[in-house]
Amino acid sequence: MDRWDSSCLAGLSADPAALAVEALELLGLPDSAELSALSEDGVKTFDAALAVGQPAVLADFLSYAASRLEVLAPGQAHPQEAVASFRGLLRERLSAPDARAAEDFLDRALDLTLWAAPQEPDQDRFGPLARGYLTLVLQGRREDARALVQDALRDGTSIRTILVDVLEAAQREIGRRWQVGEITVAQEHYCTAVTQMVLADLYPYLFTGTGGARRLVAVDAPGSLHQVGLRMVVDLLEHEGWETTHVRSADAEAIVEQVAKARAAVLAISASMPGQISGVRALISAVRADPRVRGVKVLVGGRPFTVAPDLVTAVGADATATSAADAVTVCNRLVRARS
Ligand code: B12
Structure with a gap:
């Protein structure tokens, strides 16, 4: 290498x-x-x-x-x-x-480059539920944090709101606080573990029974340890009518096989760090070269693509999206364009 x-x-x-x-x-x-x-x-x-x-x-x-x-x-x-x-x-x-x-x-x-420290999120975007969740997690009150989300669901809060406005917002704010030294890496790990638990708690609510026609395979870029972002993308897609398979990073041959087996319309790849971009490019060129998956649309996302959307072309993908909500819109557009 x-x-x-x-x-x-x-x-x-x-x-x-x-x-x-x-x-x-x-x-x-x-x-x-x-x-x-x-x-x-x-x-x-x-x-x-x-x-x-x-x-x-x-x-x-x-x-x-x-x-x-x-x-x-x-x-x-x-x-x-x-x-x-x-x-x-x-x-x-x-x-x-x-x-x-x-x-x-x-x-x-x-x-x-902006040399200033990242700003606290504004209160409209980081609402009471996200603030409540983060406070409980930072106090080490895992079960209360899970209960808060369950209560919100029972009271009619949508899965989309929980994923996007609560969990994603809390993860970003946790990252900001760690970056500026307000919390320790142990607190960040604890928060992420609780968020993963809450994601698992949401599982029974995800399946709407309306999937089937639109299939997607999602994979983390080689070397990526950030799993939560793609998990949120996949969960929201599943909830909004897609049939999804999320595989952890694997070699190109295994991914091509998975895409072919699932007869997926879209392959979604997540990269969280710049060092993973070359791996994404290599994976996409292997996919493009394989006749078994001809026509599959490739969607890429994660931090490098959010800060530099032109990377889509550089890695040979079809599109990108900056959030789970945006990913649903773009995936629907990609399949409409195919049919
Ligand atoms: C939790 C976390 C970790 C955990 C991850 C645990 C896990 N199981 O996932 C661990 C401890 C492993 C970790 C490690 C590292 N991390 Co980290 N991490 C985070 C943190 C705090 C939260 C990540 C998260 O859950 N985000 C929430 C999700 C929702 O956001 P997201 O990942 O961007 O995903 C969204 C979009 O990007 C998009 N998206 C993502 N993937 C895809 C794919 C497709 C196809 C599409 C369409 C869209 C899409 O949709 C998602 C949902 O909206 C972030 C902070 C942040 N702002 O994200 C830092 C952060 C990403 N980490 C960072 C760094 C530097 C690292 C390390 C290098 C630290 C180190 N020195 O070891 C390593 C690198 C690991 C690696 N090789 O990948 C930096 C990156 C800085 C930069 N500008 O480059 C951040 C921003 C630091 C920070 N300020 O908190 N990290």
């Missing part, structure tokens, strides 16, 4: 992990596990975003990394210094034309 996705960085003798360690050393930061992971994610994101020519993907990571750097090494290094030391490494290690191309890309990403 190639160590680098972008042709510009292919000439480096170091691999991403080694380059990340050097970048940390240059900044004089300790090589703690979390700082090393942040630095390595930065190098991999730079490479992945450069490979597909999408500075917005790098800009999104830089604003996240700036908050994390402040949490992990408060006052010890400014994010701009981290960028400058990485730029120095590129100049020192790459040929002049490659360094120029890489720096030019970095500058385009910097122009798009």
Whole structure:
């Protein structure tokens, strides 16, 4: 497997992990596990975003990394210094034309980067039910959080509202609080585990008996550990009349077989981190080349596609959607266009 996705960085003798360690050393930061992971994610994101020519993907990571750097090494290094030391490494290690191309890309990403910490969600979008759910989860009151959702369902709150306005909103807010250091990673893990439990509780309510004609197979990109987003997409589709199969990341042959067996109209692929984009592209080209699944529409989604929708073309997909609700609309449009 190639160590680098972008042709510009292919000439480096170091691999991403080694380059990340050097970048940390240059900044004089300790090589703690979390700082090393942040630095390595930065190098991999730079490479992945450069490979597909999408500075917005790098800009999104830089604003996240700036908050994390402040949490992990408060006052010890400014994010701009981290960028400058990485730029120095590129100049020192790459040929002049490659360094120029890489720096030019970095500058385009910097122009798009918001260095401010993410804002709290506004109260209209983060309503009383979402706030109540998050409060209970953060107090460690798992059963009360589950009961809150069950009561809301009994009182007539729709599955769509629970998925989109409560669980998805709570997950995003949990992420924001972790990013700025207001909660620990253990609290984030607990919240996500409770959300997964609530998703399982919703299962009996999902099936409306109106599915059948529209079938979809969903898969997480190779290397993706973020399962909740795609799960929400699949659950809402199922609830709104689709017959769905969600498979965890698997090799292209197994996915093609699954799509063929299910006679699926749509293959949905979720990527959560920029480093997974090349895997998505490889999977789509394997699907496109296989006559058993000719005509299947490919829908991609997840954070990289939300921040850089042009990636749809770069990976060879047919469409993207930014949320579960949006995914239902787009999937319905895709099958209408096919028939
Ligand atoms: C929970 C969580 C985790 C958990 C996931 C557990 C699990 N079983 O799913 C764990 C701990 C594993 C994790 C790991 C990491 N995470 Co994390 N994580 C989160 C968090 C807090 C919530 C994820 C979530 O549930 N989101 C809610 C869903 C609803 O949103 P979503 O995933 O974007 O999905 C929606 C859309 O994107 C879209 N969609 C998604 N897939 C698809 C597919 C299709 C086909 C379509 C149409 C649409 C679509 O619809 C979904 C529903 O609306 C997010 C915060 C956030 N804002 O999402 C960070 C977040 C995504 N993680 C992040 C990071 C950096 C990481 C790590 C690198 C951390 C680390 N150093 O280890 C690793 C990487 C793991 C990997 N290799 O994939 C960053 C990404 C930053 C960036 N800009 O690049 C975030 C944003 C950090 C943050 N601010 O909280 N994480």
